[in-house]
Every structure is written in C-alpha cells, then in structure tokens.
Amino acid sequence: MKTILITGAAGDVGTHLRRELAGKYQIRASDLRDLKEKFRGQKFVRADISKMSDALRITRGVDAIVHLGGYSVEGPWEGILNANIVGCYNVFEAARRNGVKRILFPTSNHATGFYRRDQTIDHRVYPRPDSRYGVSKVFGEALGSLYADKYGMEIFCMRIGNVNPVPIDKRRLSILFTPRDMAQLATIGIEHPDIRFEIVYGVSKNRRSWYDNSNAYRLGYRPQDDSEKWAADIVAREKPGGDPVAELHQGGVFCVAEDIPNPAPLPKKKRGK
Ligand code: 15L
Numbered sequence: 001m002k003t004i005l006i007t008g009a010a011g012d013v014g015t016h017l018r019r020e021l022a023g024k025y026q027i028r029a030s031d032l033r034d035l036k037e038k039f040r041g042q043k044f045v046r047a048d049i050s051k052m053s054d055a056l057r058i059t060r061g062v063d064a065i066v067h068l069g070g071y072s073v074e075g076p077w078e079g080i081l082n083a084n085i086v087g088c089y090n091v092f093e094a095a096r097r098n099g100v101k102r103i104l105f106p107t108s109n110h111a112t113g114f115y116r117r118d119q120t121i122d123h124r125v126y127p128r129p130d131s132r133y134g135v136s137k138v139f140g141e142a143l144g145s146l147y148a149d150k151y152g153m154e155i156f157c158m159r160i161g162n163v164n165p166v167p168i169d170k171r172r173l174s175i176l177f178t179p180r181d182m183a184q185l186a187t188i189g190i191e192h193p194d195i196r197f198e199i200v201y202g203v204s205k206n207r208r209s210w211y212d213n214s215n216a217y218r219l220g221y222r223p224q225d226d227s228e229k230w231a232a233d234i235v236a237r238e239k240p241g242g243d244p245v246a247e248l249h250q251g252g253v254f255c256v257a258e259d260i261p262n263p264a265p266l267p268k269k270k271r272g273k
C-alpha cells in the first residue's frame with residue numbers, strides 16, 4: 001500500500017479527503033493544528049511548512065504528496081506569503097531532496113477567478129487570479145511546472161472549486177466538487193502512470209460548469225455528481241443583487257474583497273501579529 005502525505009490535513013478539504021481515502025492508502029496527515037476528525041490507521045505529524053526543516057521531516061519516505069497545507073482564502077499578505085509561497089516552495093523542494101516524485105497540488109478556481117461567468121475556460125487558459133490568494137495558487141502551479149521540467153517530477157494540479165457534499169449558493173452550483181468525486185480525481189493524480197505536468201479542474205459534472213474539463217476526462221475522470229438537482233431551491237432562495245463585479249466573474253466575492261473569513265484560521269503568531 002502506498003504511503004501518502006497529506007499536508008493541511010486538519011482543514012475541511014483535508015478531512016473530506018482523508019475520510020474518502022481511509023483504508024486505500026497509508027496516510028501521513030500533517031498540519032499545524034490538531035486533527036478534528038481522525039480515521040483509523042492515519043498517522044498525525046505536526047508540522048509548520050514555513051520551516052524547511054519541518055518540510056524535510058514530513059516528506060521523507062512517502063510515495064506521493066497531496067499538498068493542501070496553506071492559507072485557503074483571501075487574507076493578509078503576510079499569512080499568504082508564509083503559508084502559500086514559502087510553505088509551498090518548502091514542500092516542493094523538500095520532496096525533490098527526499099526523492100518524492102509525485103505531487104498533487106490542489107490549486108483553486110481563484111487562479112482563474114477573473115474570467116467572466118459567460119466564458120468557458122479549459123486547462124490551457126492564461127491564469128487570471130482574483131486575489132492575493134489566487135496569485136499564490138498560480139505561483140504553486142508555476143513551481144510545479146518548473147519542478148516537472150527541470151527535475152523530472154510528476155505534478156498534478158487540481159484547480160478545486162468548492163468541496164462540499166451539497167452546493168451552498170448559486171456560484172457554487174457551477175463549481176461544486178463532492179467529496180467522492182474529489183477522491184476519484186485525487187486517486188487519478190496519485191496513481192496515473194503517465195503524469196508529467198497536468199492542470200485539471202477539481203469540480204463535479206455540473207451542468208452549470210464554467211469549465212471544459214476535457215483534460216481530466218482524458219486522464220480517466222468520470223465524476224458522479226451534478227449540482228443541478230439542488231439548483232431550483234438554491235436559485236429560489238438567493239436574493240438578486242450583490243456586487244456587480246463579483247456577480248460577473250467566476251471568482252465571485254474574491255474579485256472584490258480584501259479579507260474573507262478564513263474557515264481555518266492559522267494560530268495568531270503565524271499570521272505575523
Ligand atoms: C477556495 O479556493 C477556498 O479554499 C474555499 O474555502 C472556497 O472559498 C472556494 O475556493 C470557493 O470558491 O468556493
């Protein structure tokens with residue numbers, strides 16, 4: 001059985017993924033924070049990936065890395081810099097030094113959030129980040145491309161929409177990514193024998209999707225869920241209006257906000273306070 005390191009394992013996405021992959025892999029779960037939910041056979045290692053020594057320690061001896069660790073929304077530059085730029089570099093570089101070839105990098109729809117909602121985009125479009133957070137995800141994609149070309153590593157970038165069992169609002173009808181579909185795509189990212197550098201969209205088969213996700217389908221992804229079955233209820237309960245720039249673009253409120261409440265805040269000292 002392969003050993004997989006999941007960084008940011010305590011967050012919502014990390015917890016869904018650990019639940020879905022439990023028993024399929026030997027999972028080393030790392031985070032700064034304690035795990036709220038634990039699953040049998042998963043080993044917890046506390047680590048601060050903004051320190052290279054921690055990144056080297058946790059990446060030793062694994063077959064692949066799912067690098068979820070980092071700041072997960074728009075917020076203060078210092079938090080994003082430490083977690084998503086320095087932390088991301090440390091994990092990729094530590095993997096290289098430890099001989100770990102395969103990294104699944106969960107990037108975000110916010111790497112391309114300034115595309116309009118009336119556009120369909122594929123994996124080849126030029127990034128149009130909607131936030132400092134989105135820029136940090138583009139950085140991770142670029143780093144992945146460098147490590148694939150220069151060091152022969154195998155990098156699978158999954159531009160995640162919104163991971164949830166059900167969509168939570170109108171925008172998320174277009175980007176829902178159910179936990180079981182995420183587990184399927186992540187497994188492709190871990191197992192596919194022929195990955196050098198790929199970008200795919202981490203979304204279910206939503207009828208309202210803004211993405212041409214043919215690259216994921218080419219690699220064997222067959223999503224099972226479609227947000228449309230919740231659409232009528234969600235559209236009926238959502239009040240019209242809202243910020244016109246947010247409404248026009250795929251990234252929504254990330255296109256206009258400077259700070260979005262972080263669902264998983266870093267401990268205060270890590271935010272440079
Ligand atoms: C993301 O990239 C965030 O990590 C997540 O918290 C959600 O805000 C998601 O995007 C979204 O766009 O819904």
